[in-house]
Amino acid sequence: MANKERMALRGIIARNQRWDLIVGTVGLLATALGVIILTLLFVDLVLDGWHRLTPDFFLNFPSRRPEEAGILSAWVGSALVMIVTAFTAVPLGVAAAIYLEEYAPKNWITELIEINVTNLAAVPSIIYGLLALGLFVYILGFGHSVLTAGLTLGLMILPIIIVATREALRAIPVAIREAAYALGATRWQVVSDHLIPYASGGIYTGVIIGLSRAIGETAPVITIGALTFIAFLPPIPFSGDPPAGPFDWLFSPFTVLPIQMFNWLSRPQSAFHVNAAATGIVIIVATLAMNGIAIWLRSRIRSKLKW
Amino acid sequence: MNEPRKPESNAAIVTEPLKAETRKFNFYYGDNHALKNVDLPVAERRVTALIGPSGCGKSTLLRSFNRMHDLYPGNRYEGEIRLYPDDVDLVSPTVDPIEIRMRISMVFQKPNPFPKTIFENVAYGLMVRGEKRRSVLEEKVEEALRGAALWDEVKDRLDDLAFNLSGGQQQRLCIARALAADPEIILFDEPTSALDPIATASIEELIAEIKEKVTILIVTHNMQQAARISDYTAFMYLGELIEFGRTDELFVRPRKKQTEDYITGRFG
Amino acid sequence: MSDAMTAADKGGGSSSLYLDRIRTMRHVRNGKERIIEAILFVAAFCAVAVTVAIVAILLYEASTFFAHVSLVEFLTGTEWTPLFERASFGMLPLLVGTVVTSFIAFLVAGPLGFLIAMYLSEFAPPKLAEVLKPFLELLAGVPTIVYGYFALLFVTPLLQKIIPGLPGFNMLSAGLVMGLMIVPYVASVSEDAMRAVPMALREGSYAMGATRFQTAMWVVLPASFSGVMAAFVLGVSRAVGETMIVAIAAGQQPNFTFDPREPAATITAFIVQVAMGDLPHGSIGYQSIFAVGLVLVVITLFFNLIGQMLRRRIREVY
Numbered sequence: 001m002a003n004k005e006r007m008a009l010r011g012i013i014a015r016n017q018r019w020d021l022i023v024g025t026v027g028l029l030a031t032a033l034g035v036i037i038l039t040l041l042f043v044d045l046v047l048d049g050w051h052r053l054t055p056d057f058f059l060n061f062p063s064r065r066p067e068e069a070g071i072l073s074a075w076v077g078s079a080l081v082m083i084v085t086a087f088t089a090v091p092l093g094v095a096a097a098i099y100l101e102e103y104a105p106k107n108w109i110t111e112l113i114e115i116n117v118t119n120l121a122a123v124p125s126i127i128y129g130l131l132a133l134g135l136f137v138y139i140l141g142f143g144h145s146v147l148t149a150g151l152t153l154g155l156m157i158l159p160i161i162i163v164a165t166r167e168a169l170r171a172i173p174v175a176i177r178e179a180a181y182a183l184g185a186t187r188w189q190v191v192s193d194h195l196i197p198y199a200s201g202g203i204y205t206g207v208i209i210g211l212s213r214a215i216g217e218t219a220p221v222i223t224i225g226a227l228t229f230i231a232f233l234p235p236i237p238f239s240g241d242p243p244a245g246p247f248d249w250l251f252s253p254f255t256v257l258p259i260q261m262f263n264w265l266s267r268p269q270s271a272f273h274v275n276a277a278a279t280g281i282v283i284i285v286a287t288l289a290m291n292g293i294a295i296w297l298r299s300r301i302r303s304k305l306k307w
Numbered sequence: 308m309n310e311p312r313k314p315e316s317n318a319a320i321v322t323e324p325l326k327a328e329t330r331k332f333n334f335y336y337g338d339n340h341a342l343k344n345v346d347l348p349v350a351e352r353r354v355t356a357l358i359g360p361s362g363c364g365k366s367t368l369l370r371s372f373n374r375m376h377d378l379y380p381g382n383r384y385e386g387e388i389r390l391y392p393d394d395v396d397l398v399s400p401t402v403d404p405i406e407i408r409m410r411i412s413m414v415f416q417k418p419n420p421f422p423k424t425i426f427e428n429v430a431y432g433l434m435v436r437g438e439k440r441r442s443v444l445e446e447k448v449e450e451a452l453r454g455a456a457l458w459d460e461v462k463d464r465l466d467d468l469a470f471n472l473s474g475g476q477q478q479r480l481c482i483a484r485a486l487a488a489d490p491e492i493i494l495f496d497e498p499t500s501a502l503d504p505i506a507t508a509s510i511e512e513l514i515a516e517i518k519e520k521v522t523i524l525i526v527t528h529n530m531q532q533a534a535r536i537s538d539y540t541a542f543m544y545l546g547e548l549i550e551f552g553r554t555d556e557l558f559v560r561p562r563k564k565q566t567e568d569y570i571t572g573r574f575g
Numbered sequence: 576m577s578d579a580m581t582a583a584d585k586g587g588g589s590s591s592l593y594l595d596r597i598r599t600m601r602h603v604r605n606g607k608e609r610i611i612e613a614i615l616f617v618a619a620f621c622a623v624a625v626t627v628a629i630v631a632i633l634l635y636e637a638s639t640f641f642a643h644v645s646l647v648e649f650l651t652g653t654e655w656t657p658l659f660e661r662a663s664f665g666m667l668p669l670l671v672g673t674v675v676t677s678f679i680a681f682l683v684a685g686p687l688g689f690l691i692a693m694y695l696s697e698f699a700p701p702k703l704a705e706v707l708k709p710f711l712e713l714l715a716g717v718p719t720i721v722y723g724y725f726a727l728l729f730v731t732p733l734l735q736k737i738i739p740g741l742p743g744f745n746m747l748s749a750g751l752v753m754g755l756m757i758v759p760y761v762a763s764v765s766e767d768a769m770r771a772v773p774m775a776l777r778e779g780s781y782a783m784g785a786t787r788f789q790t791a792m793w794v795v796l797p798a799s800f801s802g803v804m805a806a807f808v809l810g811v812s813r814a815v816g817e818t819m820i821v822a823i824a825a826g827q828q829p830n831f832t833f834d835p836r837e838p839a840a841t842i843t844a845f846i847v848q849v850a851m852g853d854l855p856h857g858s859i860g861y862q863s864i865f866a867v868g869l870v871l872v873v874i875t876l877f878f879n880l881i882g883q884m885l886r887r888r889i890r891e892v893y
Contacts, residue, residue: 006393006406012436013405019788020698027694030687035710037755041721044729095618103612104619116622122809122879123872124816126843127629129850130868134632138856155625162622186604188611209716216718219818219843223850223864258720258819265724265823273728280721291716295709378781380701409784419775422798432783434793481779488783 049277061231066271071279073230074260084150085214090207093161101169121159128156129223137224144225147250152220157210164206168199201301205294212290216283218258230255257283317551318348325391326351326522333385341367345548347541354523356537364546365526369494373411374404412485413494417501418477420469425461428469432488451487455479456513475506495525511536534558542566636865655829657863668829672839676750676821680814683754685807688761696769697791715759723823726752744826744838753820761810768802769795805885812878818843842867
């Protein structure tokens, strides 16, 4: 190739590569923007609410006086609701995933279920609130209770758990299943002795991510009519007079952290906004910690398990 | 320009001028030493075939010629690949891999047309260089498609998606795509392994035609194919170049035991 | 199985003891297996039941609503005051509020999400991408209530410095923050689509001397186009259904305007506003949230079906 042509070629390449540099830089900046915003969000919250995070803040009920108000009823409420949510969504989600992945024949019913799972994942969360308002609150008569909220959020995160479990099951090679069947195991034995244990890491990841979404979710819980001002705790089983039943707490009115935050945020006085920021810190630390654990768990599974 | 060829070297076997030559060429995938001290001459406007059992490094060597390994991290070249007549070392870090790829085209194992029209596929190499003049593109596309014996089949549907062509047509399209860039060398990486016998025959015919204009280096898993279409053959085994020779000599009178075992089908 | 038995039978001896047990267990085993399968099926069918329940509840409550309000007024009226003494039921203000905030969100999330996806899939060194991606996932995990706080008390005051006279509640701030919220989602769906493009295509392009940018724009983008479109559509669908950010930062007063600087309620914000109050079960105000909820479901379902169709198309090609 003649020298002149070569120089021309190099000119073209240099021009082409300018775009690489520009787009590469812009892309990096855009991605970094995500990291920056996350930091900004966090710093903003911490600067506003840090000084409210005293032990009293966790041990006090909400109050008219912002400096005395706390989140006791809210975090207890969140914890109780999460228990109900986990007990609803985990068995149901894992069972559904096992059915779809290991049992389901290829027919229209399976197809229908598949389409439904994908669509449910995309239904806006507030719609789950409307479902619960009509179904759990009024038709089934559970009222504005811990049970209603837990069931609602449980249904909401069902698709997350189903999808995560299915992915974990799918990652197990067919050879493992065949090895177990070849020894005379039944289908359920293959599932319970092999598939569930080997997929457990992926299932945990899905459960944690699902619960972290539920704990920060506000809209459906507002819709079912959670109260925003709760100055008592749900009854502890067998305590009080007359003694509370073992499941009375399920039917107790309640509030949760995001609702408490929303309530304070909706007030005009900036002193309550400080409380909202402090609650925000609690919520974001809880969700980010859960997400972080899930991401870490997943990367550990990926690096340890090589089929 | 070329260094004097030592009588015992592989380069001395080649009677034509050299287009390229590897010298003490080594290649590493991370810690994996994939190519060991390879000395391969490539004759200008001839077909040089690389044969050997799978995993012997023939594709790795081929992909070194247009620096495809630069796309993935952890790969390392050692030694030289000289490109003539300008006598540059094309694996030198100071040489731009993009320039090398513009000058040395490649046809892959499975046809990989872009999700674009037939016309845009063939014109791609020119578009990459910023050529926008429709008349130039049309002329070059026609020339390349004729060169790839595809023109008559597609001239009326240049704006169809390339996916709609048959497997054999897609591979000829990929050859046309390579030809349109006026390359000095075309690298073929088992170009017929995904094709049926009839399509294979047409690709082989095509290679025989285009070697009039372009130097060709081809990896093939098929010894008969190497014997049919190549002028020189290199037999590789475990990352080493075991034997290099004129194709008619190597297949009839192999000098090395391993070569003989391979071509007589005793292993591989 | 029967082969194994006959072979073992010939062997006789101690193994036949197990064979007896295996045979008698067979019925028990099959029964148990069937019960388990039935339980699992019921769990899977819950997904369908939830969908049916959603549709049934919405339709039921909305039908009593539409017994009082004409569909024409509902869909074309420009005044939405269902809680007033003299109520009007034109939902256009809510629809416009939803469209404006979602559109602003799309203007942020579309380009940004696309750029991030292209960068992570085509430009970033793999190691760097591995470090950056978890941050995006964390961003996606931040609860919307926190984003709402951010919109109301950080972004709005910032915008007020740039746009004098901007009200404390406005659609602009809510839309912008909502856009940021869906960036990780748009980026991850687009990136999945781009990664699904086979390496052979990229190699074909690089082998012609194309640069990264040329390969990304001319080969990867056309090959993953429907997937990127799916990401946009699904992202918009998320914005349409998002509640807390708009309820907090855009205000909850229905306002028939396309001006993003103004406060306005979206469909979701209205539902929150009603739910926060003490509306008696069965009143027209109570039913109205199911009516607008039905509209919300129809819109998001429409977007999701398109998005999934586009996504499936790219899976079928490769």
